[in-house]
Amino acid sequence: EDQVTQSPEALRLQEGESSSLNCSYTVSGLRGLFWYRQDPGKGPEFLFTLYSAGEEKEKERLKATLTKKESFLHITAPKPEDSATYLCACREPGGYQKVTFGTGTKLQVIP
Amino acid sequence: EPEVTQTPSHQVTQMGQEVILRCVPISNHLYFYWYRQILGQKVEFLVSFYNNEISEKSEIFDDQFSVERPDGSNFTLKIRSTKLEDSAMYFCASSDPGEKLFFGSGTQLSVL
Numbered sequence: 001e002d003q004v005t006q007s008p009e010a011l012r013l014q015e016g017e018s019s020s021l022n023c024s025y026t027v028s029g030l031r032g033l034f035w036y037r038q039d040p041g042k043g044p045e046f047l048f049t050l051y052s053a054g055e056e057k058e059k060e061r062l063k064a065t066l067t068k069k070e071s072f073l074h075i076t077a078p079k080p081e082d083s084a085t086y087l088c089a090c091r092e093p094g095g096y097q098k099v100t101f102g103t104g105t106k107l108q109v110i111p
Numbered sequence: 112e113p114e115v116t117q118t119p120s121h122q123v124t125q126m127g128q129e130v131i132l133r134c135v136p137i138s139n140h141l142y143f144y145w146y147r148q149i150l151g152q153k154v155e156f157l158v159s160f161y162n163n164e165i166s167e168k169s170e171i172f173d174d175q176f177s178v179e180r181p182d183g184s185n186f187t188l189k190i191r192s193t194k195l196e197d198s199a200m201y202f203c204a205s206s207d208p209g210e211k212l213f214f215g216s217g218t219q220l221s222v223l
Contacts, residue, residue: 043214
């Protein structure tokens, strides 16, 4: 009954090799889909919030997109410093404030 | 940029002992949270706190856990009688209503 599913679990890229990470969600009436970056031993660091299908956000080499059932985090020409675990999270409908996280995609970028 | 601070960064305790994890949320935020992450697993919601009371809690947050905002700046998580399976990284977070969560750097709790 996982509400947020991420794939792949791990991804190894050569520096400069673009790719996409996937987040599928089953929450209906989504009140926000979030992408976070987590470095080993650290807390999640906010990247993007998306609220409605068709929305896109960009920051440096990262671009997040949202459809009615999934979100993608596109990484263009990644660098070794982009190596981290990328977490997707959803806020449920209603008055709740908690966000529910997926298991993450561990990205390794090889020089 | 404002940040959430957590202390201590590491806590080692014996099984059955009480621990208190401390957090200073971002000052003008209204919602406070505790999450935990067992090594190699996902970030799991424990509890949210608003207007001096618990607003949501997960199944994990049983009677062994309690939260408190003892003054205008601190937010604490108490585990009354620790178990081996409580060993995890505990993250505090805060947010405005409907907005993104800001996380602290975490407290690594080891129960021996």
